[in-house]
């Protein structure tokens with residue numbers, strides 16, 4: 001069965017990202033067409049990128065990189081849960097993405113963003129990054145507004161239609177994740 005990571009892309013104390021990530025995971029886990037796992041960047045503390053060689057070489061020298069690589073390699077697809085920080089994604093998520101290369105390739109991805117205005121600008125930046133990593137990012141996305149999907153900007157209470165948006169995005173991620181399977185088969189030497 002397709003394995004999908006729901007990656008919580010913020011680590012700030014008091015973050016809204018955890019509630020959003022849990023909402024995504026809880027709803028996704030009701031599906032029978034894929035397996036979902038919550039991956040919290042807090043559980044994979046990475047320093048600012050400190051590998052000597054670019055990730056695309058696959059030469060990972062440090063234990064924290066290898067642990068992160070092993071986790072990310074175990075999935076067929078990803079749902080990135082991203083805040084919008086200064087019209088982009090979070091530094092901690094971008095850093096975690098930059099640590100790896102081949103582990104992301106030929107996988108599918110979808111996005112759930114949140115911010116004052118829904119976080120869509122964070123997703124636009126992530127889409128550029130996905131292209132370089134050879135990740136197929138789906139069109140459907142979930143944008144959660146701190147004004148209408150949270151109470152007092154901090155208590156997550158998603159509007160009813162957001163579940164439909166999430167379902168539409170997951171449908172696409174699973175379809176593309178399945179379609180890309182032939183590319184992920186180990187290649188003959």
Ligand SMILES: Cc1cc2nc3c(=O)[nH]c(=O)nc-3n(C[C@H](O)[C@H](O)[C@H](O)COP(=O)(O)O)c2cc1C
Pocket residue numbers: 010011012014015016017018083084085086087088114115116117118119146
């Ligand atoms: C450094 C910083 C920059 C932010 N910039 C934006 C922004 O450009 N646009 C926006 O809609 N919200 C912005 N926000 C609001 C965040 O999206 C909001 O606080 C969100 O809850 C942050 O995610 P987190 O709570 O999981 O850390 C910013 C917040 C921070 C901390």
